[in-house]
Structures are given as C-alpha cells and as structure tokens.
Amino acid sequence: MKIPKKIIRGDSLWEPDLPLFVNRGGESFLLSMHTHDFVEIAYITEGRGLHYIGTDLLHVEQGDLFVIAIGTPHVFRPYSIEQDNNPVVYNCVFDRNYIQRFRYSLPQWGELQRIFQNGDYEYRYYKNQQDEIGAMIEKMYMEYTMRLPGYQLVLNSYMLNVISTLYRYEILGVSPSTTRNRLDRVFKHIHASFHENLKVEDLAALVPISTSHLQRLFRQLSGQTVTEYVQSWRIKKGCELLSYTSESVQEIAGKVGYKDHAYFHALFKRKIGMSPVQYRKLQERSSTEFIPLNKADRLEARSNLPGMINKSSTFHK
Known part of the structure; x- marks a missing residue:
C-alpha cells in the first residue's frame, strides 16, 4: 500500500x-x-x-x-x-x-x-x-x-x-557511501521483506560476508545491530499503518512481521514511548497537509509547525 x-x-x-x-x-x-x-x-x-x-x-x-x-x-x-x-x-x-x-x-x-x-x-x-x-x-x-x-x-x-x-x-x-553501497542489497531486502522471518545468516549471504562482519558494518553504518534495525523498520511501517489506515493493532502487528500481538505492543511502546493506540490518537490530531494561503496564515503556520520558529521569537542556542 x-x-x-x-x-x-x-x-x-x-x-x-x-x-x-x-x-x-x-x-x-x-x-x-x-x-x-x-x-x-x-x-x-x-x-x-x-x-x-x-x-x-x-x-x-x-x-x-x-x-x-x-x-x-x-x-x-x-x-x-x-x-x-x-x-x-x-x-x-x-x-x-x-x-x-x-x-x-x-x-x-x-x-x-x-x-x-x-x-x-x-x-x-x-x-x-x-x-x-x-x-x-x-x-x-x-x-x-x-x-x-x-x-x-x-x-x-x-x-x-x-x-x-x-x-x-x-x-x-x-x-560513507562505500560501506552503504556494499550493504545496499541487504538494506533493500530488509525493506522489501521486513514482514518475513529474516535471519542474519541469510542477509550476510547476500553480500556475501560473515555474520560477524555484517554486524560490524551494520553497526558502523546505522548505529544498530541487524535485529535492532529490522525492529525499527517494522515499527516505522507500523506507524504508517496506524496513521493512514483503520486496521486494528493486531492486524497491523501481523502485517509488519509479528504474530505475537503482545510482543508488538511491548516493542512499539519501548521504541516509540507510547502504545500503538496512543500513537494513532496523536496522529489523528495532526494536520494532514500544511498549505497556508496568505501572509497571516504563513506567520501563524511558522509558529505552529513542529520544530519551526517564528521570526519574531527570541534567538537561542
């Protein structure tokens, strides 16, 4: 989708x-x-x-x-x-x-x-x-x-x-393009097959390198182990489905690779800091598009957009 x-x-x-x-x-x-x-x-x-x-x-x-x-x-x-x-x-x-x-x-x-x-x-x-x-x-x-x-x-x-x-x-x-290019097949496979049962040895065979060397390169490039990266990518996809579909949390857990709904719930809360239901409610309160039409709207939008600062605000480091 x-x-x-x-x-x-x-x-x-x-x-x-x-x-x-x-x-x-x-x-x-x-x-x-x-x-x-x-x-x-x-x-x-x-x-x-x-x-x-x-x-x-x-x-x-x-x-x-x-x-x-x-x-x-x-x-x-x-x-x-x-x-x-x-x-x-x-x-x-x-x-x-x-x-x-x-x-x-x-x-x-x-x-x-x-x-x-x-x-x-x-x-x-x-x-x-x-x-x-x-x-x-x-x-x-x-x-x-x-x-x-x-x-x-x-x-x-x-x-x-x-x-x-x-x-x-x-x-x-x-x-850091050299390492990134070397692992490009691994990243693409994870992104395309994140919902499947991914094994480190199978991913290492795509390069091909040893599993220990893959883990070293993965941590060097992403700051995470292979397992942590797969989990983060699955949670990212879960966030998207929670934001843009009405599917249940259990259905979404299955779609991103977790048959155990309770495990998905616990992992989501550990990664995001809130439950899937809380995250969905937070996203429902967010605007889906940001298109102010005039100067007054631009100034208001500039002050309200997350991370944006109004030009009249006090400078701070």
Missing part, C-alpha cells in the same frame, strides 16, 4: 523576496513522514536519534549533515519519547532557484549545481563533519532570527560558503 505523505510548502515559510528559511528545533514524534517542495540542508547539532529518509533508516548523531532533495520523504525521530538527548537539528531550506543568484560567483557552477538537483539522488549524507558547516548554519540562524540591517546580504554570504563547502565535500568524497 502506498502511504500518503504530508507536504510542507516553501511558500508557507518564507517571504517573497527571500526564498530561504532557517530554524533550529528539537525532534519529536509530532511531525509525520513528509515531503517538501524545496531543498533542505539539515545539520544535527545535538543528540542522537533516527532518520527515516527515502527507503532508508539511519542512525544519526551530532555532526551529521544531510542535503535532502525536493520530494524526498523523511522525518527525524528520537529513539524513544523518554529519551533525554533527542536530536536537535538546524534546518536551512530554500527554493532551488535561490542558488541561481550565486552562479556568477562560482567558476564550478555547473558541477556544483548538481548537488541540489533532485533527478539523480534522494539525499546526500555526510558523516561527522566536525561543525564546519554547522557553525555556518548556526550563524545563518542568528542572522535570520535577529534580522539586523543588511541581514539578507549576510545570509547570502554564508550560503555561498555553505554550498562551496558542500562542493568541496563532493570533490574530496566525504561520504
């Missing part, structure tokens, strides 16, 4: 003369899996958690950086609702035409532009970048929030630095 996704539209976030929005927010279970019609640069500045993105499930921590293409479904999540160090993310989002203003400042414009085109990739992932881009985005956030005279010029300057640094990452190959 194809699960519908929320759509967050850039027009609801930025002013007509500045198609750019920067915010800092702690991640929770309030925002559902969503897509957007803008490019997003997301930098994890604090904490640890999970990132459901495209068809992947990734462990994320401080220093991780994502460039997320237009139309790519994703959502950040804490490990648990009771977790103390939830991921805190800086988001820099912009209309793809925004970066056209830098084309005459960059000799490598043709190569750099491909970083932000959504035809060739769903996302780019840079692991543990030691705050280089994070420091720039933090300064952008301060400028965007305080809006002192000349802030747009300063924002453009920082943005030029950000995309130039991303270009450098691409040239130097700063990405």
Whole structure:
C-alpha cells in the first residue's frame, strides 16, 4: 500500500523576496513522514536519534549533515519519547532557484549545481563533519532570527560558503557511501521483506560476508545491530499503518512481521514511548497537509509547525 505523505510548502515559510528559511528545533514524534517542495540542508547539532529518509533508516548523531532533495520523504525521530538527548537539528531550506543568484560567483557552477538537483539522488549524507558547516548554519540562524540591517546580504554570504563547502565535500568524497553501497542489497531486502522471518545468516549471504562482519558494518553504518534495525523498520511501517489506515493493532502487528500481538505492543511502546493506540490518537490530531494561503496564515503556520520558529521569537542556542 502506498502511504500518503504530508507536504510542507516553501511558500508557507518564507517571504517573497527571500526564498530561504532557517530554524533550529528539537525532534519529536509530532511531525509525520513528509515531503517538501524545496531543498533542505539539515545539520544535527545535538543528540542522537533516527532518520527515516527515502527507503532508508539511519542512525544519526551530532555532526551529521544531510542535503535532502525536493520530494524526498523523511522525518527525524528520537529513539524513544523518554529519551533525554533527542536530536536537535538546524534546518536551512530554500527554493532551488535561490542558488541561481550565486552562479556568477562560482567558476564550478555547473558541477556544483548538481548537488541540489533532485533527478539523480534522494539525499546526500555526510558523516561527522566536525561543525564546519554547522557553525555556518548556526550563524545563518542568528542572522535570520535577529534580522539586523543588511541581514539578507549576510545570509547570502554564508550560503555561498555553505554550498562551496558542500562542493568541496563532493570533490574530496566525504561520504560513507562505500560501506552503504556494499550493504545496499541487504538494506533493500530488509525493506522489501521486513514482514518475513529474516535471519542474519541469510542477509550476510547476500553480500556475501560473515555474520560477524555484517554486524560490524551494520553497526558502523546505522548505529544498530541487524535485529535492532529490522525492529525499527517494522515499527516505522507500523506507524504508517496506524496513521493512514483503520486496521486494528493486531492486524497491523501481523502485517509488519509479528504474530505475537503482545510482543508488538511491548516493542512499539519501548521504541516509540507510547502504545500503538496512543500513537494513532496523536496522529489523528495532526494536520494532514500544511498549505497556508496568505501572509497571516504563513506567520501563524511558522509558529505552529513542529520544530519551526517564528521570526519574531527570541534567538537561542
């Protein structure tokens, strides 16, 4: 079944003369899996958690950086609702035409532009970048929030630095792509057959490598064991079915690979921090789409969207 996704539209976030929005927010279970019609640069500045993105499930921590293409479904999540160090993310989002203003400042414009085109990739992932881009985005956030005279010029300057640094990452190959590519068959098999009885030895045979080596690579890439990853993916699918269908919890448990309804209930509560029924009720209170129509709506929406900050709010680190 194809699960519908929320759509967050850039027009609801930025002013007509500045198609750019920067915010800092702690991640929770309030925002559902969503897509957007803008490019997003997301930098994890604090904490640890999970990132459901495209068809992947990734462990994320401080220093991780994502460039997320237009139309790519994703959502950040804490490990648990009771977790103390939830991921805190800086988001820099912009209309793809925004970066056209830098084309005459960059000799490598043709190569750099491909970083932000959504035809060739769903996302780019840079692991543990030691705050280089994070420091720039933090300064952008301060400028965007305080809006002192000349802030747009300063924002453009920082943005030029950000995309130039991303270009450098691409040239130097700063990405965990080698390990990811090696395990691609394993991830695809889990995502397609998560409801089946998956055994570590069968997954290792797909590469092929030993089960112990698979576990090491899996933990290196995802921060989880194979079993933990399968459980997280099944719970993700359970969340989708709870949000978008009226099927009973017992039916959903069976569909995601758990014949024991009680075990599914206990695992769900341990992973999400609430029962499946509580999660369904929480999602029923959420809006299914976010499309403000005028400036007043945009300002209200900006203050109400989970993780978003009103431009008049006080700056905080």
